[in-house]
Amino acid sequence: MKVLNKKNLVILLAVLVVYGGVQAAIAARLIPPFYSVNLMLICVYVILATSLNLINGVTGQFSIGHAGFMAIGAYLSAIVSVKLHGPLGAAILAGGIVSAAVGFLVGLPTLRLKGDYLAITTLGVGQIVQVVFFNTNYVGGAAGFTVPRTVNWTWAFWLTVISVVIIHNFTNSTHGRACISVRENEIAAEAMGINSTKYKVMAFTLGSFLGGLAGGLYANYMYLIQPTTFSFLTSFNILVMVVLGGLGSMTGSIVGAVVMTVLSAYLSQFPEWRMVLTALLLIVVMLFRPSGLLGTKEFNLGFLGKKGESRAA
Amino acid sequence: MLLKLEHLSKSFGGLKAVADLNIEIGQGELVGLIGPNGAGKTTVFNLLTGVYEPSEGKMIFAGKDVGGLRPYQVTHRGIARTFQNIRLFGDLSVIDNVKIAFHQHAKYSAFSAILRLPSFFRSEDEMESKALALLEVFHLRGRAGEVAKNLPYGEQRRLEIARAMATEPRLLLLDEPAAGMNPQETRGLMELIRWLRDNFQLTILLIEHDMSLVMGVCERIYVLDYGMIIASGTPEEIRTDPKVIEAYLGEEAI
Numbered sequence A: 001m002k003v004l005n006k007k008n009l010v011i012l013l014a015v016l017v018v019y020g021g022v023q024a025a026i027a028a029r030l031i032p033p034f035y036s037v038n039l040m041l042i043c044v045y046v047i048l049a050t051s052l053n054l055i056n057g058v059t060g061q062f063s064i065g066h067a068g069f070m071a072i073g074a075y076l077s078a079i080v081s082v083k084l085h086g087p088l089g090a091a092i093l094a095g096g097i098v099s100a101a102v103g104f105l106v107g108l109p110t111l112r113l114k115g116d117y118l119a120i121t122t123l124g125v126g127q128i129v130q131v132v133f134f135n136t137n138y139v140g141g142a143a144g145f146t147v148p149r150t151v152n153w154t155w156a157f158w159l160t161v162i163s164v165v166i167i168h169n170f171t172n173s174t175h176g177r178a179c180i181s182v183r184e185n186e187i188a189a190e191a192m193g194i195n196s197t198k199y200k201v202m203a204f205t206l207g208s209f210l211g212g213l214a215g216g217l218y219a220n221y222m223y224l225i226q227p228t229t230f231s232f233l234t235s236f237n238i239l240v241m242v243v244l245g246g247l248g249s250m251t252g253s254i255v256g257a258v259v260m261t262v263l264s265a266y267l268s269q270f271p272e273w274r275m276v277l278t279a280l281l282l283i284v285v286m287l288f289r290p291s292g293l294l295g296t297k298e299f300n301l302g303f304l305g306k307k308g309e310s311r312a313a
Numbered sequence B: 001m002l003l004k005l006e007h008l009s010k011s012f013g014g015l016k017a018v019a020d021l022n023i024e025i026g027q028g029e030l031v032g033l034i035g036p037n038g039a040g041k042t043t044v045f046n047l048l049t050g051v052y053e054p055s056e057g058k059m060i061f062a063g064k065d066v067g068g069l070r071p072y073q074v075t076h077r078g079i080a081r082t083f084q085n086i087r088l089f090g091d092l093s094v095i096d097n098v099k100i101a102f103h104q105h106a107k108y109s110a111f112s113a114i115l116r117l118p119s120f121f122r123s124e125d126e127m128e129s130k131a132l133a134l135l136e137v138f139h140l141r142g143r144a145g146e147v148a149k150n151l152p153y154g155e156q157r158r159l160e161i162a163r164a165m166a167t168e169p170r171l172l173l174l175d176e177p178a179a180g181m182n183p184q185e186t187r188g189l190m191e192l193i194r195w196l197r198d199n200f201q202l203t204i205l206l207i208e209h210d211m212s213l214v215m216g217v218c219e220r221i222y223v224l225d226y227g228m229i230i231a232s233g234t235p236e237e238i239r240t241d242p243k244v245i246e247a248y249l250g251e252e253a254i
């Protein structure tokens, strides 16, 4: 089996150690609530950042409304679990699918056009989604939607792993290379037989799907979701994670998501400082490493000797 | 006839870049398209490959109208091209440049890729070995892992041709393939072009300002001036045509 090479086995081992370690600590009640919330948020933001990176980094498009898709996933999954009493897995999946459908419907007309229409459209979608949930009493309106906590560490962790594996496997395939070629040079990509619109829409839809999953995870953990949670500021934060890590680098997005979430957690008492520090961090990185912490490169385990899959990114 | 352009015209505002062009190219021919700067040569390629829509006229390739198709659809029909101003995927490796051009022949879906089904590994292995074999032909195999933009200019031009060949075309359009090459590289390129035509049952239409190359490899030549064909024929006929000498070659070329 090619999947079970040395590199993948080492990664699998590391993943199991992280999962088991945290799980054991939770069972032994060693993790205070403050930390468990943030562990959960790290999972949510890792999915959000890596999926936005697929759109903005890998495919070179410019979406600035990712929180809108998170909101769709959050509210849809909440409806399925609270109103329809569906199981958690079905709720999260439903959120992802509806989010993907909205992404597809928005992306198809927008991504055919040349130029950065996607930025304007996604900004609009983010706002519209908020307004719609704000004015819908069925989901609690402005006061918010109360959702029982059914997500635990196991759900959050493995859903994150699955999302990251999906993104990695997609990116490192001929379909991912097609997306990258569109980013690199759209005219040349078309001349090489690549339907650029198709791959932009595909990346955007897959990114929206995963953003929706992250929303479902969030909604079924946080007890309460409110439209304001999914504001432009949240979209901006996700974008900062991606840019900090390096547009186009999946591992960079993971690092960006972890760093930013931890930073926000420690500065949550001082929201004004959080904004200042985020801006400062962004400026410093842009000054000294304009392509982000990792550029388009990936952390890899090349030192293990065995040749891995050839890298597209 | 593999390619037939009938009354092809293209205007940009008031400028007629291509005017009432008629060209016929048979299977396996090696044809040149020459003319002074701004004559409309690249515009002909852009029309053929769907970058621009013709203002008037028809383009028949392999018996089918290719007018109105998007560039990627034209490529799927079997027309591939290189660019006058090199358009490689500069930040990607040499081999990835070639693999991207194999994309339409890949035999697995995005779904199979995500699940890493056996079809993924089979098709990826096949693409890898096909890409390496192609790079071998172009003497670029040793460069497979290098970033494309770091290659010397001449090798970048060769890589562009290799990449176009990976789409498995029937008609190859080369836009000034020798631009920026030294005489030795140009001689190598001439042999390569002949070799490609003979080995891949390829038909080639090439634009070139380097007359040694054009006269050396082309069996037939069209001369374009102000968007119109002013002469066509064998290299010998073109070399001695007074209209061509006046418009393009100049007296010293005789």
Ligand SMILES: Nc1ncnc2c1ncn2[C@@H]1O[C@H](COP(=O)(O)OP(=O)(O)OP(=O)(O)O)[C@@H](O)[C@H]1O
Binding pocket: B012, B015, B017, B035, B036, B037, B038, B039, B040, B041, B042, B043, B044, B084
């Ligand atoms: N997109 C465009 N918009 C407006 N004018 C254009 C466009 N593309 C080409 N032209 C004009 O059409 C004419 C033909 O250009 P083209 O690039 O086809 O010339 P060419 O024969 O390839 O010249 P060269 O040998 O310099 O490459 C030129 O006058 C050029 O300025």
Ligand SMILES: [Mg+2]
Binding pocket: B041, B042, B043, B084
């Ligand atoms: Mg030109």
